[in-house]
Amino acid sequence: EIVLTQFPGTLSLSPGERATLSCRASQSIASNYLAWYQQKPGQTPRLLIYAASNRATGIPDRFSGSGSGTDFTLTISRLEPEDFAMYHCQQYGDSPLTFGQGTRLEIK
Amino acid sequence: QVQLVQSGAEVAKPGASVRVSCKTSGYTFTAYYIHWVRQAPGQGLEWVGWINTNSSGTFYGHRFQGRVSVTRDTSVNTAYMDLSGLTPDDTAFYYCARDPIGSSSAIDYWGQGTLVTVSS
Numbered sequence: 602e603i604v605l606t607q608f609p610g611t612l613s614l615s616p617g618e619r620a621t622l623s624c625r626a627s628q629s630i631a632s633n634y635l636a637w638y639q640q641k642p643g644q645t646p647r648l649l650i651y652a653a654s655n656r657a658t659g660i661p662d663r664f665s666g667s668g669s670g671t672d673f674t675l676t677i678s679r680l681e682p683e684d685f686a687m688y689h690c691q692q693y694g695d696s697p698l699t700f701g702q703g704t705r706l707e708i709k
Numbered sequence: 710q711v712q713l714v715q716s717g718a719e720v721a722k723p724g725a726s727v728r729v730s731c732k733t734s735g736y737t738f739t740a741y742y743i744h745w746v747r748q749a750p751g752q753g754l755e756w757v758g759w760i761n762t763n764s765s766g767t768f769y770g771h772r773f774q775g776r777v778s779v780t781r782d783t784s785v786n787t788a789y790m791d792l793s794g795l796t797p798d799d800t801a802f803y804y805c806a807r808d809p810i811g812s813s814s815a816i817d818y819w820g821q822g823t824l825v826t827v828s829s
Contacts, residue, residue, distance in 0.1 A: 602771060636815035638754075645804060645819035646754065652813045689754055693808070693815055696768040698744070700754040 603627055603692050607701035613709040620677040622704045624690035629670045631694030637666055637675045638689045640703075646689060650675060682708075711735040713805050713820035720826045726793040729823045731805030738786040739763040741807040744816060745779060745790045749801040757803070760788060763810060795827045 604627040614620055624635065633653040638646035648657040650666035653673055663678040677684055685708050690701040716730040731743060745757040758769035760779040767779050773792070781788045788805060802822040808815060 632813065634813065634815070638816075640754075645822065646816075648815055648817050651815040655813075657814075657817065691754070691756075691815065696759070697770045698756040698759070700746075700756060703753045 602697050603630065603695060603699050605690055605692060605699055605701035607688075607690055607704045609704060610702070611705045611707060613707050614680055615709045616680050616682055618680050620675075620680055620684070620706060622675040622677075622688055622706070624668075624673045624675070624701050626671040626673075626692060630673075630692045633669050633673075634692060634694035635666075635668070635673045636691045636693060637664075638691065639684075639686050640689060641686045649688075677706075680706075711807075711818045713807065713818055715803075715805060715820040715823045718824040718826070720828065721795050723796055723827060723829055725795050725827075726791060727795060727825055729790045729792075729803050729805075729825070731788045731790075731820050733786045733788070733807070736807075738781075739783060741809050743779070743781065743788040744806045744808055745777075746804045746806060746816075747801040748804070748822075749798075752801075755801075757790065757792075759808070761810060762788065792825075795825075797827050799825065800827050801825060 606625045635653045637650040640646040654666045688704045712734045714732045719727045739762045742759045744759045760767045776794045778791045804822045805820040806816040
């Protein structure tokens with residue numbers, strides 16, 4: 602199965618700053634089927650990005666995804682207070698689907 | 710509107726089995742996979758398995774093979790996850806979620822989660 606490694610584990614930034622989150626796969630992800638989810642405490646995950654670079658419906662354009670093959674990035678161009686949360690990457694190009702261990706984005 | 714409504718919390722003893730249901734509405738049931746994903750308290754997401762609600766084909770995560778079964782009933786637009794041989798390590802929130810068949814999109818709607826607690 603494809604192992605996803607997210608880094609950093611925790612990212613401490615201030616509102617207004619730029620956030621860069623990484624997700625590396627143990628092998629190339631078919632069709633770049635890599636998704637990013639945001640999860641806040643007590644809530645279910647929310648789809649942000651699918652197929653590496655496509656924003657899901659209703660997601661603000663400060664969120665962007667990039668990458669291909671084994672290396673992928675989620676960028677939040679200018680952090681809003683509501684963006685501080687846990688972020689998960691997931692590959693769905695091959696079964697079994699797998700998730701990364703998550704990156705916690707916290708207020709500095 | 711799209712809804713995935715899961716059954717209530719379960720408490721089970723080690724070695725027992727549990728069934729969690731996921732009743733859907735607001736969309737064409739057979740146009741979407743149903744995935745099961747779990748999350749232990751304070752931990753990350755772990756994929757359990759999926760069912761193609763159109764063909765009833767399934768695929769399970771390696772660590773669940775042999776003790777998980779995902780089924781669906783198209784007459785009531787509901788999917789089920791049965792997990793057997795429970796251990797305390799299976800204590801987690803279990804989520805169902807949908808994903809369009811034959812699309813490049815990913816999981817876009819989730820159930821509210823069902824807490825399964827395994828304790829003697």
